[in-house]
Amino acid sequence: MWKIYLSTILTMALNLTFLSPIVAETNLPEAPNTGKPETETQPGGTRTGDLDYHTCNPDANRHPVSLLAKDGQDFTTSEYPSFWFYFPYTQQQVESVEFILKNPQEDQVIYRTLVSLSNQPGITAIHLPTQTEYSLELTRDYLWEVIISCSGNQGNQVKLEGWITRTIIDNPESYHSYIEEDIMYDAVTKLAQLYYQYPENEQYQTDWQNLLLKLGHQDLVEETLWLELKPITQ
Numbered sequence: 001m002w003k004i005y006l007s008t009i010l011t012m013a014l015n016l017t018f019l020s021p022i023v024a025e026t027n028l029p030e031a032p033n034t035g036k037p038e039t040e041t042q043p044g045g046t047r048t049g050d051l052d053y054h055t056c057n058p059d060a061n062r063h064p065v066s067l068l069a070k071d072g073q074d075f076t077t078s079e080y081p082s083f084w085f086y087f088p089y090t091q092q093q094v095e096s097v098e099f100i101l102k103n104p105q106e107d108q109v110i111y112r113t114l115v116s117l118s119n120q121p122g123i124t125a126i127h128l129p130t131q132t133e134y135s136l137e138l139t140r141d142y143l144w145e146v147i148i149s150c151s152g153n154q155g156n157q158v159k160l161e162g163w164i165t166r167t168i169i170d171n172p173e174s175y176h177s178y179i180e181e182d183i184m185y186d187a188v189t190k191l192a193q194l195y196y197q198y199p200e201n202e203q204y205q206t207d208w209q210n211l212l213l214k215l216g217h218q219d220l221v222e223e224t225l226w227l228e229l230k231p232i233t234q
Contacts, residue, residue, distance in 0.1 A: 063158075064088065065085065076183065078189075080135060088121045095151045096148075097146065097148050097149075111128060122223050125192070146159070
């Protein structure tokens with residue numbers, strides 16, 4: 001990406017971990033400092049192993065995943081980015097869904113919220129509030145986490161985590177510009193907003209499917225798109 005100007009570029013890893021119950025973190029994961037990290041993930045960010053045991057819906061044939069789960073596609077130009085996920089659960093199948101954004105360098109929680117899932121599985125976003133205290137600084141690496149607590153007697157928790165860095169590109173004009181520059185957080189957000197607003201537009205439909213394929217999510221091209229998850233007032 002020859003148009004990206006960074007004093008330091010740290011490529012980040014995305015891991016999907018299933019825990020039952022989840023163990024409280026004492027040390028935050030370290031941001032990778034060279035190249036694309038080696039991970040135990042398959043396309044889509046799903047860790048290898050017995051995934052069926054730790055799930056909030058034993059009948060679901062898919063697992064929660066970040067749309068930006070592979071190949072270090074982890075940049076944004078936005079101070080207040082959106083984080084996109086596929087959730088195979090409904091609100092009735094979970095006890096809670098928590099989103100956390102951290103600044104590991106300063107051991108600081110930037111933002112924490114509980115969100116309510118939709119009434120059917122689908123692709124959706126968690127938006128960072130547009131308030132100054134939540135804004136991302138340029139070139140700084142941030143760690144995000146999603147912790148899903150299952151409802152009922154299962155006692156399972158599902159955890160997703162990944163990294164995001166804010167950067168700059170010259171004169172972005174459309175989601176095509178973000179795709180060309182590998183700014184995939186913004187590419188997904190811009191195109192999802194257009195496709196959600198104009199679902200009958202064949203060009204947006206085709207481009208959305210192609211973007212999911214590019215990100216390794218060919219199994220999600222027919223899934224419902226929900227624009228955002230609503231924070232739960234606490």
